């Protein structure tokens with residue numbers, strides 16, 4: 090009675106949204122909480138992109154779009170992939186979806202059979218293992234600790250591959266660590282992948298433009314890899330458009346066909362107006378992207394410096410995205426006299442309740458020794474949040 094499907098019973102709710110929700114609830118009660126839980130740019134969508142959407146409303150872009158998105162938008166995406174990534178795709182290989190999240194879920198559902206294994210380097214974004222479970226596949230994690238700058242090696246990848254491995258989900262720049270694989274590191278992973286038949290990579294490049302080192306390279310550019318790669322990207326992070334819900338997959342034609350069929354049955358093409366706005370985002374001047382990137386870089390420097398000054402926290406220096414993922418396990422077993430901190434989720438809850446800073450425990454990213462802070466917030470918020478975190482942690486003995 091009142092039983093949800095077995096499929097859903099295996100799923101966990103999104104920890105990032107859950108913590109953010111808790112933070113909003115406390116705020117609604119009048120508590121002054123700083124939200125570093127959810128990962129989205131704190132900027133508003135640039136004016137020229139908003140104007141394109143307003144024009145689209147006035148011009149009656151009000152009907153269904155093709156399931157895979159408007160042809161001119163798919164052409165613009167091909168233009169972006171060629172210019173920025175050196176990758177040649179036909180518009181027929183692109184599917185525009187409800188955010189990168191749907192593009193990834195589409196791909197997993199299109200490729201994974203029950204009992205297929207999907208390799209996910211961890212720490213990983215909270216949704217990847219859940220998407221694999223939705224497809225009734227088996228997530229197989231490879232641990233990449235802070236000592237490896239949270240990146241897996243080719244040898245680790247080789248060791249994790251079995252005859253049942255169908256897919257690898259790679260995220261660079263990474264959520265939650267901000268780590269970026271160099272071209273050489275990606276080349277060595279690609280060399281392992283091409284040796285195995287019927288093995289594919291989802292390359293999640295959603296943080297491509299939020300970068301503090303050389304421009305990232307797509308794994309699809311290495312020999313033999315474009316046929317094996319599904320490139321994922323979108324407008325959410327680069328153009329501060331999380332609510333508009335536009336992402337895409339660029340894939341070999343046979344995979345795109347499958348995704349098209351799937352999307353045609355369960356969501357159709359994404360919002361017509363958002364697609365018109367995204368067309369402007371990709372085709373117009375990219376100055377807004379650089380302006381936001383610079384601000385994120387300044388905040389990255391600030392948060393790394395402030396976190397390093399807190400005893401017991403260990404940090405890497407993220408080269409991209411807007412997250413810091415400090416190792417905090419030195420606090421486990423300690424107490425403020427009332428509560429004992431045993432896990433990263435305990436720590437995140439303690440920081441929320443005592444420090445009034447919302448963060449996300451590392452457990453749901455597959456790294457129970459760390460926790461995540463999003464620094465997509467003002468410099469003042471970052472300073473105050475780290476002051477509160479430092480103070481709350483200093484009470485743990």
Ligand code: PMP
Pocket residue numbers: 128187188189190191214260263264293295323324325331334335336
């Ligand atoms: N991939 C990663 C790694 C992310 O952090 C996010 C943001 N939630 C997404 C994909 C999805 O982005 P969106 O659906 O907003 O395009």
Ligand code: GLU
Pocket residue numbers: 103105106126127128129190214215216264
């Ligand atoms: N990418 C963001 C995060 O990780 C958005 C929330 C989500 O989709 O999980 O916080």
